[in-house]
Amino acid sequence: MSHNIDWEDLFGSDDEDEAVEQDENTKQIITFDAIPGLKLIKQALSHQEQMSLTHALIDRNYFTGNANQAMLFGELPNFIKWIEPWIVENYPDLFGQDILNRQPLFDQAILNMYKKGEGITSHVDLLRFEDGILIISLMSSCIMTMRPARKDATSYHAENTDDNNKYDILLCPGDVLALSQEARYDWEHGIPSQLVDEMDGQKIERGTRISVTLRRLKHGEEIQSTTATTSKRSVHDAQADS
Numbered sequence: 022m023s024h025n026i027d028w029e030d031l032f033g034s035d036d037e038d039e040a041v042e043q044d045e046n047t048k049q050i051i052t053f054d055a056i057p058g059l060k061l062i063k064q065a066l067s068h069q070e071q072m073s074l075t076h077a078l079i080d081r082n083y084f085t086g087n088a089n090q091a092m093l094f095g096e097l098p099n100f101i102k103w104i105e106p107w108i109v110e111n112y113p114d115l116f117g118q119d120i121l122n123r124q125p126l127f128d129q130a131i132l133n134m135y136k137k138g139e140g141i142t143s144h145v146d147l148l149r150f151e152d153g154i155l156i157i158s159l160m161s162s163c164i165m166t167m168r169p170a171r172k173d174a175t176s177y178h179a180e181n182t183d184d185n186n187k188y189d190i191l192l193c194p195g196d197v198l199a200l201s202q203e204a205r206y207d208w209e210h211g212i213p214s215q216l217v218d219e220m221d222g223q224k225i226e227r228g229t230r231i232s233v234t235l236r237r238l239k240h241g242e243e244i245q246s247t248t249a250t251t252s253k254r255s256v257h258d259a260q261a262d263s
Contacts, residue, residue, distance in 0.1 A: 050114055056167060056188065058202030060115055065197040066157065074100065075159050078231060084134045093130040094238075101130055101233065108155070115199045120153035127155065127235035135163070135212075135230045143211030145170045146236065154200040155235040158192040161228035164218040165190045165198070170209045191220045 051061040066074070077100035078084070083091035093101075105126040108115060120126070129150070133141075143166065146154060167188040192198060200210070218225045 048112075050112060053188065053204075056204050056208055058200060058204035059167065059190075059208070060199040060201075061190065062112065062115070062197045062199075063193065064195040065112075066195040068195075071159055071195050074157070074233070075231060078132055078233075083132050089134045089136075091132040093132070095128060096125075097127065097130055097235075101235070104155070104157070104235065116153050116201050120151075120201060123151075123237065125237070126153075127237050129236045129238055131232075131234045131236075133232045133234070135161075135232070137161075137227050137229060138214060138216040140212035140214035143168060143209040145209050146205065149239055150236040151239050152201050152205055153237065154205055156192075156198040156200070157233040157235075158196045158198070159194055159231040159233070161230035162191060162193045162218070162225050163212055163227055163230055164220060164225075165192055165210055165212055167204070168209045168211075170207055189220060191218070191225070 048062050048065050051063065053059045053061075077098075096102075108126070109121055113121065115121075135141075140163075167190060169186055190198065200208075216227060218227065
């Protein structure tokens, strides 16, 4: 399947990005008082980093045919592996030291491509994964909704429909979102299926979006290095993530 992508339309030109890249290592970490452990870095990845990562995902044919998801287990490929030292060096407050000091920081990745308007069911990650989840958003913006998880929920597919205590997080291309502590265990996260998001009175039309989610399996859950692709995005069947 051929992907005809206008890279300059997605990422802008190199000239436009020069001023931004000068401050790429000084981005502030945004925290959320109501959700301990939820941290957001706006435009954490530079223009070049976004484009290189997106190129790598497309060029390796993870999303050919009907496939919209790939899962990587074990030692991660170099085009993803660089993210670990980058986080430790530039954002030492993103996770607790118990997470940052583990080796490797991540050994499992989920790569998702969302067509315009697609989303993912609200869920809590399986307990087979350790604390500390990193989500990288590429190509298009979307709203991620956080809701308190049902205390009696025992499956990956939690789906709390209560909107009285929800928080919408706008994820833009290049943004990095970290979930640990309460944000990882006590809150669901999901993306509503809709063509247009609204944030602070502003309407934001969605396009094709790619996400890279990094996690680490708990001891005893090790899986031999492997890659799997699927056309499913059911949190029950494919363990999909944002």
